[in-house]
Amino acid sequence: MEEKSKRERLLISAYKLFKTKGLNKTTIQDIVDDAKVAKGTFYLYFNDKYSIQEELIIEKSKEIFNNALDKLSNTKIDSFDKQLIFVVDYIIDYIQNEPEILNFITKDLSLSLYQDKFTKLIENDDLKIYDMFMKGIKDNNIKLKRPEITLFMIIEFVSATCFSVITKRISLSVEEYKPYLHSVIKKMLEN
Amino acid sequence: MEEKSKRERLLISAYKLFKTKGLNKTTIQDIVDDAKVAKGTFYLYFNDKYSIQEELIIEKSKEIFNNALDKLSNTKIDSFDKQLIFVVDYIIDYIQNEPEILNFITKDLSLSLYQDKFTKLIENDDLKIYDMFMKGIKDNNIKLKRPEITLFMIIEFVSATCFSVITKRISLSVEEYKPYLHSVIKKMLEN
Amino acid sequence: MEEKSKRERLLISAYKLFKTKGLNKTTIQDIVDDAKVAKGTFYLYFNDKYSIQEELIIEKSKEIFNNALDKLSNTKIDSFDKQLIFVVDYIIDYIQNEPEILNFITKDLSLSLYQDKFTKLIENDDLKIYDMFMKGIKDNNIKLKRPEITLFMIIEFVSATCFSVITKRISLSVEEYKPYLHSVIKKMLEN
């Protein structure tokens, strides 16, 4: 009697290999070998490499975001900008501890593909970040003409700069960078 | 007597195809067919697809940046934040008019590769943006602890958000977005 | 229902082509075309041209040697030097009847590669020639300080001269040559 379904085994193996070798260098053969299923079985559950990747990105991202919000709910932070910064820091620290995840989310990944996935992610019902942001704005009486544009700018800004810092594209440590990051986020929330 | 060297013909064809089909989907066969040279000729001038791409990115990026600075010198804008915004707007408008260029700079392009190129680009002697920024800071008596971190944040912020807007990943027009963009840049230059 | 496996078909086609065109001039495309399988199928069973060749050399050589020893066991020859000469003659006659086999064992074959294969061949458990030689030495009370050196000299001498004679490099027929060959072998077995 098997513990995991073949579908699950394929997801687990793909995640492991994408992190290690990146998307492009991982072949379907690699995945099925690792999952110990036949090649044809892959095609019973997924169309191609990219659909398995898409599923993984959504799953893992949700996991990280929602973990951050759970941790936040156990704190007593009540100012909104500090809450937002708490979430941002949680995610940065998470990625810094497991930077190979970037191999799988970005390296060898066309930006445009990623972006499609990102939109799907944000729109996903299970993701509470959008709601949390809107609720925070309201509860704290922050006046923003179009708050969704501010959220968009924050996400893009954090992603782009943190990616550069974590992958050491710029010689700046995460801890050195954080004060600058926090300062800009705070300013973005001013009107 | 031929007008263009074979090397130039290869660069022109590659540029055209990278814009149209993206890097990954363009094969060397495609490039030599379009340039009407033999396959072996490609290897006379370039090692592989990536070296021709690198040359094109540097060439085209320099072109855009330096055009922006030239145009700026023909204006009478004297406040530094306005100068910076002028340059940013010039680049955004340029890309908006020729958005296929993003296919070639980003689509199907691993982020990390691009980033190597970006560093090379910034360090390039011919590129005046770094100097222009440092001089502006000084001349306008703007006090920034580490101005290179501010420049880094501005570039990343502009690139990431404008890419999303131009590629219509978010339903927001460039003109709608510009005031938000300008406002954030100004705030980043405050101390 | 097919009679032969694709692997066998590849071996048969390779054998045919190596004999006809030699190893270097036979391409993998030639082999798969002849075997009527797809190119990828080749790589399912063999790493490259050389691994299929190696397998064929071992197979064919074992066949010839062991046939010689079988035939010998059906005779009443009991003096050792005559037994050895019987085996040598059997092999020479075999090759003379199918001289194209030399194209495949030697022509276009770097000597050193062949030599690696030769060592593997001699060490092969299924090959009885070494045992037969050592047993013969002992049974016939032939005193040789280092019998393995004598075996080495006989094999090299027979191979080199017979190759030249069979390939008509020297204008001397096999039958004319045999008495000289036999005479030298006999002398090598003297102490």
Add this chain to the structure above:
Amino acid sequence: MEEKSKRERLLISAYKLFKTKGLNKTTIQDIVDDAKVAKGTFYLYFNDKYSIQEELIIEKSKEIFNNALDKLSNTKIDSFDKQLIFVVDYIIDYIQNEPEILNFITKDLSLSLYQDKFTKLIENDDLKIYDMFMKGIKDNNIKLKRPEITLFMIIEFVSATCFSVITKRISLSVEEYKPYLHSVIKKMLEN
């Protein structure tokens, strides 16, 4: 004013590269680069890689053989079998000191090609080994029915076994092997 003709420079470069990299892995580009002449120039003097190789084999072989005979004439050895063994040993020692020459004469060299060259070599007017052998036979009153067959057997025997020993195909040093070699040569000269 150039010291060496381009033709000579090509021969020298080819010799150097054949010894180092072997025939197959040396390209015409390698040769002309090393000789510092243009690619087209190669074709003014040689048809292909193999014709330059052929010329080198003949030239180098003659050099070695004739050096051996010169050295012999400075000794007082007067028994014929000892003279022959002197020549054989000279050649073996020469090759042992410069074993890379085998890369160029044998490795990557189809045996059959070599054999054509060998015949040409033996027949070459400048080569005194044949004459020396026949004269020695006569002067020493050695009765051989067909002396050219004995010469053939000696050359093949020496070449094949020494090649194996020098290239370490068999774990036997040259010095260990020499007594066996000499003994067989002597026996071949007996009637």
Add this chain to the structure above:
DNA sequence: TATGAATGAGGGTTCATTCAT
């Protein structure tokens, strides 16, 4: 469901040879 042998288009790359200058 599950298998895995078989497919074959298509990729990158090499290099002997030619020929206009």
Add this chain to the structure above:
DNA sequence: GATGAATGAACCCTCATTCAT
């Protein structure tokens, strides 16, 4: 004689995808 840019056929090899079992 001398050049070297240009050629393009030929090669090896990969791998997503199919399909009979």
